[in-house]
Amino acid sequence: MKLNCDLGESFGNWTMGLDEQVMPHIDQANIACGFHAGDPLVMQKTLALAKANNVSVGAHPGYPDLVGFGRRSIKCSSEELIAIVTYQIAAIDGVAKSMGVELEYVKPHGALYNDMMANSQVRESILLALSNYYRPLKLMLQATPDIAHHKAHAECFQVEVLGEAFADRCYDDDGKLLSRSKAGAVHNKEKMLAQVKQLKEQGSVTTLNGNTLTLAVDSLCVHGDNIEGVQSIEAIRELIG
Template identity: 40%
Template sequence: MDTTRTIDLNADLGESFGQWRLGDDAGMLALVTSANVACGFHAGDPRTLLDTCEGAVRHGVSIGAQVGYHDLAGFGRRFIDVAPDDLLADVLYQLAALDGLARTCGGRVSYLKPHGALYNTVVHHEEQADAVVQAVVRYSGDTPLPVLGLPGSVFLARAEEAGLPVVREAFADRAYTPTGTLVSRREPDAVLHDPQQIAARVVRLVTTGELVAVDGSTLAVQADSICLHGDTPGAVEMARQVRAALDDAGVAVRAFTP
């Protein structure tokens, strides 16, 4: 019996648009095990998405659909009070588009993760959480797609009730409130930047199930996957140090999907 402790590392990728370049997708794909690929609504043009899927296939990285609000100007980080039926259709559209591109290069969408404001909204917003879940159920058919989200969220609870595999996520480079939610990006120090600090934080999380919140309190956090934001300055070096620290701690980095 293999008792090796394992963790998945995911990153938000495919977020460039036309001549506007964001992040080093090629560098990140050499280090992570799951790629949350934008689907064109919050970021990503068709060429970028295809290139990202091709890179993921070359590196053996799992492809996830990172669905978001229809908000290119705001990078999907603004709440939109969209009707549930419209949100369901939006998510289906994004899933189908990315999965179609992935299949042309020998891959497929193997899970879904909401992006930005949608991710934070479905932590508590029941109607929008239900809409995203129902879109995944309808698209999945007889083979339920896993969904990636915040532990304790309404989204994961509704997904589990609907028979979808749920994957609990924690963030390497984001600050946490004492209640276990993410500090808003509008607040100072919401994003961490020190690679050594982040690497030590991830090892502590994976090996002890603990994170320190912004007020100094200790949070108990269960995570199956750790997110490293691809658009954070120095993201590749951060990912490199996280992987090295996990290796030193005897933690195997593996995708949560086959």
């Protein structure tokens, strides 16, 4: 099980995240492509940081929503979604290639990620964007009890899927993340480390109501936008080896 983190989300004079402190502890960096966050200079700096730390790189495309940090759904046609995703992938792929870095996968951001998981038409548009790209790229999506269905769907487009779990989020009984608007949606450090240990040793999580949910996980998402978060990443790194 690998560790991934959303990075490169600063923009202009606005700073988001502690990328330099996080990068040495992770395996995969999901780098913003400029639509929800990031800019060309931030993208270059983040790619250079990933290269220096031998961290795999993924595109982190979102809706065109800088003001809302990509956390608001935007109604788009399939053609628009394909173009939006392709544009962002191509941007980071081109910059990465010029720096001797290979883009390996795509993980949508924020509302686009949530919409991908909830709406098969959005998911299919993203799969079409990857399928039509000039070379293969993997798609990272949430590992739920429906992961076999998602993988079969992706295979129709010749796209490989990476199943993702979340270290700091509480799971509902259906395998979805508990809404942030509800109490207990985000784990404290103690619960987070217990969840990581359970995923590592048993391949499962304990849901909100105490049920055991088995998940096929390839990568674990961690967040490092504050010092406590970075310290948690260090502890998680030790847990999963």
